Amino acid sequence: MxxxxxxxxxxxxxxxxxxxxxxxxxxxxxxxxxxxxxxxxxxxxxxxxxxxxxxxxxxxxxxxxxxxxxxxVSKHHSFDGTPMRSVSSTQKGPEQTRRLVEARIFKEIRPCTFRSVAGFFTKYFQGRDWSGCAEVICQRVLDASDGKWAKFPDPPVQDKMLDWWLRFQDNLLSEARNVYFTTTTKNDLSGLDAERQVDLLLQSKDEGGSSEKHAWNDVQVVGELKQSEQEIMAKSTLLQIGCYVRDVFSAQPTRCFVHAFTVRGTKMEAWVFDRSVLYSSGILDIY
Structure with a gap:
């Protein structure tokens, strides 16, 4: 094998x-x-x-x-981390249109994308130092006396899902060292020429996570909310996530890997991008 x-x-x-x-x-x-x-x-x-x-x-x-x-080697890196100038890194400022960038990113990631990798869930979600806390939160979510958190918006339209997510964070994740935030305009993220509006970003509370403006060099995880399960598996969604991850790598040149995810209601797919490959959990039911 x-x-x-x-x-x-x-x-x-x-x-x-x-x-x-x-x-x-x-x-x-x-x-x-x-x-x-x-x-x-x-x-x-x-x-x-x-x-x-x-x-x-x-x-x-x-x-x-x-x-x-x-x-x-060039100081620019592609997703596969090879000693070459990234074809997408040449796109700057006004030239950086969405279709052009996504087409070039697809060329970069096409030969090194692995979906539904065996052992992904075990490696990243089991036996971690935070697993005990996650289990306690999970039990509270499913507790009949506090069952409101187990009910996702139906249909899972973006505004309602974001509202649910951020209220869930305020009520059950207030002690976490990192915080999720969303961008409401393309000017909410600074540090690169590209303008992005991202559904969910995770960063440390120590790096200004409570402010309205954020910087790409503080972003730890990127996430997207979708309205259908088909969108989670779509090529366009992967390229959208790929654009965000590329920006994280550009703003953080010493970063080795980036976690990302897409969510639709109770279904999600988790990703790990590094400078060699990208691989995913496949579709998970988080309920």
């Missing part, structure tokens, strides 16, 4: 498959071109018998890291 995957996974920068890149790494190691720090993360994951998605992510990051260590 691993060998088959290595031949089927391709890097966007040169269209070489992972198997070819690994053979190049092997040849370099035999010549003595080896730095342990490059291989440390992958070795540790293999020893720990980590999920396949984590190991393949480490393999792709290893290929990128070793390539960067010997190649002069």
């Amino acid at each position: 691993g060998q088959k995957a290595a031949f089927n996974l391709h890097l966007q920068s040169n269209n070489r498959n992972v198997a070819s890149e690994l053979s190049t790494l092997f040849a370099r190691v035999r010549k003595g071109d080896f730095k342990y720090r490059h291989y440390c993360s992958l070795s540790r994951l293999v020893i720990q018998k980590a999920p396949d998605v984590d190991i393949w992510n480490a393999v792709l990051n290893l290929i990128v890291t070793v390539s960067r260590s010997t190649t002069l």
Whole structure:
């Protein structure tokens, strides 16, 4: 299975498959071109018998890291983190129209998008240091005496869902270290030439999360609310999320990965974008 995957996974920068890149790494190691720090993360994951998605992510990051260590690279990065100038990073100011940017982002993410990855929910939602608190909140939501929170707006139109979400946060997440906010105009987010109006953004309370104006370099998570389950799975929705994530990466050049999600009523899809790949949970029923 691993060998088959290595031949089927391709890097966007040169269209070489992972198997070819690994053979190049092997040849370099035999010549003595080896730095342990490059291989440390992958070795540790293999020893720990980590999920396949984590190991393949480490393999792709290893290929990128070793390539960067010997190649002069641009300061611009594409989603796959390859040592090349991102085709979408050339779009600035007035030129940055939605259709053009989305078309270019689609070209970037098309070969490195993995949906409904096995083990996603276990890795990101189980056994975390906050799992106990989440369980307590969940039980309160489902408690018959306080059942108002278990009832989503029907139909889940955006304004009503946003109102429900922010009231839920005020009542049940007041002790959380991060806070969700929404943008009401395209001027609510600063830090980049692009103008975006995003449904939900998460940032630290210490970074001005309670103010009306926000900056891309403080954004931690991006989310979109949809009115149909079909919209969650739509290509247009993924490209919309991709635009937001690209802006987070642009504003935070040292950022390694970004979490994102789409929600329709009780159904959601969670995403992780990094500079190598993007992968999702598939559709989850959160009720």
